Amino acid sequence: MSEKRRPPLPGLDGPAILREAGKLLDKRVEQPARRAFLRRGLTLGGLAMLSGCSLSDDEHVEQALSAVSRFNDRVQGWIFDPNKLAPTYPESMITRPFPFNAFYGIDDVPQVDEDSFRLEVTGLVADKRRWRLDELRAMAQVDQVTRHICVEGWSAIGKWGGVPFSDFLKRVGADLSARYVGFKCADDYYTSIDMPTALHPQTILALTYDGRTLPPEYGFPMKLRMPTKLGYKNPKHIQAIFVTNTYPGGYWEDQGYNWFGGS
């Protein structure tokens, strides 16, 4: 968990350190040409290498890396095959207990009240009425035993059940040619996905985990389960779904995680 939090910028005064090092060099190196050469070697980039390699803090480096990440979003969009299914597993292979993971501890899991809960559906959809949980349960349900892969590298196999998300999007008359589907959650998490992944046959609006109502720690009242995307792309405690052509970003994505995040 701690690894996921972005550390604050190190409290080093880069330019001051460089000036100081320059003065030291001038005293020791007599030849002007050699002095100039050594001084030119003293750069902020070089300094960053020495101070634990936080090169990413340089603004230009950060911009370049973000640009590559956007490019990687497009490449992943091209690679994505809407008909390719993630592997499924026998129930005997389910990881027990399935790990809890969020950007907060298990004591801070939001408790959503089922009776007053209404799912909000907005944006490029024909039918913007709000949904009760019962109405979602009344739709045709599917389940899957698939591997959840975390951006940290670990993976775990779990069983989720619910409404195929493509059924839901068609039911609300969503513009299926729109670019993004965004999610807002009860824990203030937010994320967004591409439409082809939203329509993938294994993308489900999960209402159950392992045959039981989705427990709070796994995302009650509902979680978008996509075995074709990393864990942070699978939002829990969904309260609002919106269809849009405007890039909505995401909680981790806005801090530097790749937006497509597909596997």
Added chain:
Amino acid sequence: MPPQIAPIHPAWLRVAHWLNALAVVIMVMSGWRIYNAAPFFAFTFPNGITLGGWLGGALQWHFAGMWLLFFNGLFYLAMNIATGRLWRKFLPVSAGGVARDLVSALRGRLSHADPRRYNQVQRLAYLFVMADIAVLILSGLVLWKSVQFDLLRELMVGYEAARRVHFVAMALLVAFVAVHLAMVALVPRSLLAMIRGK
């Protein structure tokens, strides 16, 4: 060009070598930071020798460096094959030859009279590191896109096994680099040859 004037290493090779060195440093250092987020052995790498500052930064470096590693590697292989250098420089290589040259090297009797010719141990080491980087790229593709590259995933015996393959291939690459640098320190003019070509 007569062989005496021709550079020991052609310019394209020197460029590819240094770009590859840069890519390897980026990939290994950022990869250590990514490993630290969910280590599967009883150790982590000191954060001071990693790249990226945090998991998200390390991932950005890793997924940028991969393009350099991949396209430069492709260029290197294509040029090696197109110019016939692959066969000229690295083949033949035999178990007996490697054993003989290894024994001479350890006794300090291996001749470096002709830097254009790789001895059998060098041939094996360089062929090995080419294959190792190929394994790193293929297992990395499985970690990046385990659903899309399903055949590769099955070849690596699944996602979790691919993580171990990727790690072991990294460790072997780092071991190669350590030996490689030690050899360069013993024969410094090989470094000059890789910079100036002669």
